[in-house]
Amino acid sequence: MLLDVKLGQLPTWLAMRDFTPGGIVGALRRGYDRYYNKYINVKKGGLGGISMLLAGYVVVSYIWSYSHLKHDRHRKYH
């Protein structure tokens, strides 16, 4: 769905979306179900299923704490 949208049509696609709480929950549910059925709900699931989730968590937590980590830089000007 989102991958089929061309880049120029992105604003119109975004305006078409359902931004009600029910719609947002539905979108989150669909996303979760897609990920779950592709990587976890299989007969021989590998390491990639959870490791991608953990890597995403690491990246998101790094982004959230970037304002604190800015002060640990070694050089002031890049």
Added chain:
Amino acid sequence: ALSAPLLPSAPAALRSLPPPVAASVLHTTRQLHTTQQCLAPLPPLPEKGGEVRYGLIPEEFFQFLYPKTGVTGPYMLGTGLLLYLLSKEIYVVNHETVAAVCILSVIIYGVKKYGSAVAAFADKLNEEKVATALAVKNEAIKSLETAIEEEKKEQWRVEGCSYLFDAKRNNVAMLLETNYRERLLTVYNEVKKRLDYQVAMQNLKRQKEQDHMIQWVEKSVVQSITPQQQKESIAKCILDLKALSKSVQATV
């Protein structure tokens, strides 16, 4: 937790199935069709999940970049991105980096060494679950098949019932006939006895009359023989006897 709202709607159909079949469905949180048409059997789980390279990046990303940049495109993108983050210090190298490197190395060593063993163990557990479910299903199928066989045999027996009833009807007819003939015989015997009695009565009466008449005739004859006639008859007899004796003497 997220799959709980799915449970009332989709397995309403699953609950209507008999318990052994419902127990055979291992993942009830699958996205089932909401219409009532595609219910059972559920499609089997896919064998392998989506391909992930180095445990972090899905294979689709590499395929996405392949037409434009070939095989090394994503690696160059990764290297360039990494160097940019390091040089601009968007990624800061501090004590946490050292900790992350140690932790990651331990994790990777553990996965490389024991990964296959753990996977085999988990697969064995799954196999056992599937085997028990299959056994239940086969059990149910076998019991239903034996039930079908029994039913067919019962139907065959019902066909034979007609012969049984014919034989029974014959028996009853025979009994009725026998009874009827016995009663006929009884009636005949009774009537014959009555008629014999009448005949015997008549015979007795005639005999009695005859005897009585003979006696009466004899008595009257004896009474009518006077003594005079008796003497005359005796003399006649003696004369006859003498004549006879003479004739006999002559022949001898």
